[in-house]
Amino acid sequence: MVKGDMNCSKILLCFFIILTTGLSKIQYSYAEKSPNNIIILNSYHKGLSWTDEQTEGIIHSLKDCHADLSISVEYMDWKRYPTQENMNHIYNQLKYKYSGQKIDLVLTTDDAALDFALKNRHAIFSDAPVVFCGVNEKDNIELLKKYKNVTGVLENPSPDKTIQVALEMNPAIKEIYLIYDHTKTGLSLGELAMEAIHRIKPEIKVMTYSDKPFSKILDDVAHAPKDSIVLITTYYSDMDHTVSGFEKTCKLISETSTVPVYHVYTFGLNNGAIGGSMFSGMLHGEAAGRIACRVLEGENIDAIPLSNDETTTYIFDYNQLQRFNIPKDKLPEGSKIINRPESFFETYRHIVINTVHLIVVLISLIVILLLHIKKIHKMKKELEIKHYELTELNEELAASDLKLKRQYLELVKTQENLMHSEYQYRLLFEKMLNGFFVFEPVFNEDHKLVDIRFLNANPSFKKQVKMKVNDVIGKTWTEAFGYPSLELSIYERILETGRSERFETYYGKENAYFLVNAFKISDQQIGVIFDNISDYKKAIKEIKKFNEELEERVAIRTAELSQAIDELESFTYTVSHDLKSPLRAIDSYSRIMYEDHGESLHSDVIDIIHNIRGICKDLINMINNLLEYSMASKKELNKEEIDIKEMFLSVFNELQLAYPERNVALTIETVLPKVYADKLLLRQVIYNILSNAFKFTKNTDKPRIIIGNTITSEEYIFYVKDNGIGFNMEYSKKLFGIFQRLHTSDEFEGTGIGLVTIKKIIQKHGGRTWIEGQVNVGATIYFTLPFSW
Template identity: 40%
Template sequence: MISICFVLAIIIFFFIFINQEISYGAEVASVSEEVYSGTETAKKILILNSYHEGFSWTKEQNDSIITEFQEYGSSVYIMNEFIDWKNYPYKENLDYLYEYYSYKYENKDIDIIITTDDIALNFALGHRANIFSDAPIIFSGVNEDGTESITSGFDRLTGVIEVIDPTKTIETALKINPSLKNIYIVFDNSESGLSTGKIVMDKIKKVNPDLNLIPCNNMLYEDLIEQVKVLEEDSIVYITTYFQDVIGRVIDAVYATNEISLNSRVPVYHLYDFGLNNGILGGSLLSGRVQGELASNIAKRVLQGEDIDDIPVVVEDSMITVYDYKQLERFGIPRNLLPEDAEIINKPFSFYEAYRGFVNGVIIAFVILITFVIVLLGYIKKIRKMRRELSENHEELTQTYEELTASDEEIRKQYDEMLIINERIREGEEKLVYLAYHDSLTGILNKYSLLEASDYIFTKEKGKIALFFIDIDNFKYVNDTMGHAFGDQLIIKVCARLSTLLNDNASLYRHSGDEFILILENILGTEEAEEFAQKLLDKFDFGFELQGSFVHVGISIGVAIYPDHGVRIEQLLEYADIAMYHAKDKGKKNYMVYDRAMKQNFAERVNIEKNLHGALDNNEFKVYYQPQFDAKTQKITGLEALLRWESPVLGNVSPLKFIKIAEDIHVIIPIGTWVLQQACSFLSKLHNMGYTDITISVNISIRQLLQIDFCEIVQTTLEEYNLEPEYLELEITESMLIKSFDSIAQSLEKLHSINVRIALDDFGMGYSSLNYLTHLPIDTLKIDKSFIDTIINPFKISLAGQIVKLGKSIGLSVIAEGVEYEEQANYLEEYDCDKIQGFLYSRPIPEDDIIKLLEAEGRSHND
């Protein structure tokens, strides 16, 4: 009877719930009819996102924009694109997207472009006239520094500035812990990471100048985790933009937040709201949703006819104040120390508080039913007694019959059990055979089935055969963030969609994880294989609905042809796998057909990247020096430090090959610091030997200049080797100057303020940098070798002399690089060039040879 009462209570609750749902459904239906009632000509809005679709920050902005435009119904047509810059921060990715978008939007008139974050705004400004109908641009997710540097000189654009302000978070942290002294700032060495880290630290200093700020951008991820394990109670952790560690390894932001919070002994705060529910205490968080709403409001004003140039950039607080109840409990923090407007998430659910009236009614009904049950129990007790007496009589009558039939029943039972066992053995054998050749998750054939069937397939002689190596893009991210069960369901859905293209000549196999192999038999050649690959890609233009979420994923495909690329299944799998990775490098959601150059290029880059990681620790680098000679006296006045790599595996690797890769994988910072130390050490040695007039030049990269503490590193190195700053000259390239003027100008001024000289290398390489020569602290102008070569070319007019005059006229020292002939040296001397550098006098040589060269000049050590 207690069970009956419980069922009645559930029924009452069910009817209340159903009544609420019916009312809600009616309201939704009414709204839907209003939203889609319009039939005006659709306005086309392109949302261009900087990062990948699954990134929480991007998703919040993007979803918020789409939601805001739902009220326009069919009168607005929204197009979505994702540059995926976090995973593919390469120029080749942008070049590919330019070609792709040029084709895709060739005949589409775009009315408004909405960009999220820096790279999308930069891309849209650079190409809107060519491929985006010269549409007005509305941006969001760009901080103050980024907005000023990216939008300068452009019109017909406005947007929402991502106002980075940790003030409220730090004030609350100080209120929670008045003894707070140390704040560990977590950010990475990307341009956006360095910019965000600098803004955050500058504003924290304004809150309390006595706080000790420790930047964590130069730490390995493992060292960072170990660091937070031992923090004292006078410390906190503040996470900003963190997607990679000091050696360039890509770190999933959500995973890193979880790991840091899990291992930290002190509260962890965050700058962005995607850190919520991942172990952080909370804070005043930048909201992607609010950024998207503000950008949408501007777009609506433009759609209503307002001139975009009349709409000012929105500098509005887009932060929300949220704290996690679980973390407040973990650190014993009372709620009265939080801001009044703070939202508390993850509070335990109280059924009684939510349904007080309903629960009281159920209790009263339960008491009434209990009374009724007690009355019934007395009656039931009497009935049971009567049944027991009848049962005893019945048992006596049936006992005799059962004894007679027991022996026959036992034999029959044993026989039936034997049949059941035999059937189960047969079914088990069939299941084992099935599992050996089929994938347990999707039910399709597995890789063992492929290997066994390949001999038969490749000997049927029905023409060429294409092997497609298919990989789901960003599957690991989806699997890690949404869970393995979600990932399994996604694989099943992808398999089902791929299977729709199967026919008598096509068969599908699951290779491993998120990888599939598709065999297409009896094709005429590569063109037919490419057409089929495009059909596979087209199948993923639409997303998947899983567990109440809508997920967009693409696939990357590598194609190998039998017998063109190989006659064994192992060869074709290897070559298709290589082609698939080239397809991913091209920008994902793409296909590539294998060619032999791929294997060589792929293997060469992989080998360089693999060996480059340990080269510095293994002492594989050397520094050579090329002398710089006075043009009139032909005496050595300075040296340029040049990096050389002698790999025990790869041999001598050209800097043209490994420097760019070192920048891509973020090891250029420790390598560059090492080169600076080696150069200063050698210069100190020369000065101690008496060659006190010699200077040293060191090339630096953009990533080094963007380090917040780069000037301090240079100053510390000079002090370590007892050198005056004016004897050190740092060389930057002309292309670096033009592309990153706003980012590096402050660093150059800071270096110049301590008397370190700045040289502009490769001057004249096709960029227009004349305007910057008088606006930046440039001391030396280095003429590019291409201009020097024209001096002895009778078919070209040399501008080298005019460049020397230009440099001298604005007070710069001028060095000519790449001088190889006496005619060139004489020409430059006539134009009063200061220094000459090139093979005419010396190639780059080791330290000992430099000393011999100085001694051979015949001057004393004190000259």
């Protein structure tokens, strides 16, 4: 046997060396082979769901190719920039990148990319074969006839199935709102949809929306009658280009519509579409990718016919089905439903499965141990019988003593193994932390389960139910506890079906909760594993109560804080308003004193009167600014579309008239967008900023103000720059404090409230404000407004 093992080991070693050598040669030859260069050319931009789905499907299929691939993905952005200038830019860019490379295959998505690839294949793509998708035969048949070495998957999204299933789900429909845009694809699909509707149900009235503003569509679907539906084919923008994007269009229409919205493309899902027989960009791209693999593996592309593979699937949105009370039994067989709430089992699938497996293993072990015990008892009886027989035949079998001793030793060893197995079972039974008891059912004369009788229980039984094991063994449940078991119906079902059950139960008398796993051992025995979860339930109740109290406290504190803020703002407004009357009185009395007695007063007294009037004027200005700041804090925003450039010019001209002796140059160095804001408050912001620029450039030889802006994905950033006196950046944060100034009133007039008012107004609009500067160079004030279409 050892020699045979050695020969086998030698054979395996030789096989391993040969296999390793062969793999090394294969890897070496594979490394020598250069990868295939693949270009995926998309007509539209990255982020457009239709384009992203096709690209993902193509790459998913290409992964199954056996060839080594180097894949590049390009975007023409033709949907947003359908101009010859853009096409020239794309041509120059792709020619620069790829004209010096060997291109093995070009895959295109949609019409623009196919047309570009075929016309420029020789100049850019090494005359590579072209595989397309997202193209319909009707609009491109003449183009495809002109070229060879090209094939692909035709886009034939038929609205017939969607219309048919919509009418089956909504049989009382009398009117359909058909929405499509004025693009070539949109018009083609709209014509197909109208033909299908008239063919399936000619009496239905069709309202078309290809040449109407988007606001008209929203208004009509918002007042659609109940016996109507909305069908969207493809809609990117209206005639005025006021709406852009498939998903946004579908979402806005669905949110406004009072009737179900059906779509023929999958990008309508999760954007309000109820569903239908939807054309999938992912499946469409996968079909094109499979054709590409065939070409890369050496198949003649001209021998591959244009594909009409089915790339539609019945798919529906659970939320929209619920919204319009459409039952699932009206859906076509095999339909996929998204956004369906997961069941408890689906949510905790792994935990439930693992727990069931564990319980099954434990039950199996227990059953095996019980069977072993039964066998042990049987073998003990057999051994006793044999021992008696051996005693009687002792004289006759004396000659076979050696043989009998050998058999005896084997029997002793078997008995020891059985005893060891029994010991392991008893150890598990006694040491497990869960309570465990075995009972037999008690039936009445009608064979109805009326009670259970305890046969055995482990030590943890006492810990779980606070009752000694000896007090229950041999007794029924009613005898032990004084009331019947609440789970008799469950135990009866376990006896009938043989299936284990897991459940929670509550005993009000002991105020105790238990988690129970019950299983059938035999027709006359059931095993129960249980755990007292009362502390866990109590903790949950306490946490819930604590959360409710905490929420109540937060609500009270919030209301108190809001009331305090309102009272503080009211107090500030009242005090500021009431201070103006005595100050005006002081100013009036000072003026009257000067006018009536000015000639007889000493010059010092006259100076004092002028100082008093000047102080009054400054205080009144300060109070007016305080009131202005308070009103900015309390005023409700009334947002509207504003041409901020016109507002800047209007305020600048107003300040120029106020300071006729100043010659300030104004430069607007960028295009300023239209914004969405409160017109009065935004004008106050611009007035305060420009008046500061006028004020702090009064000592500059050639004063200049520069206005501009930049745009991020979330906000507009505006800036106003001057070449005035500037400031030290160490004190920049101080400038946005109320009454905070870096210059005296003798140098520059002001109250120190202008910038803090700007900050308050911009914050109310959801923006930010900051300032930068340099001494004797100038200052720049920045403010932002949220970006919006």
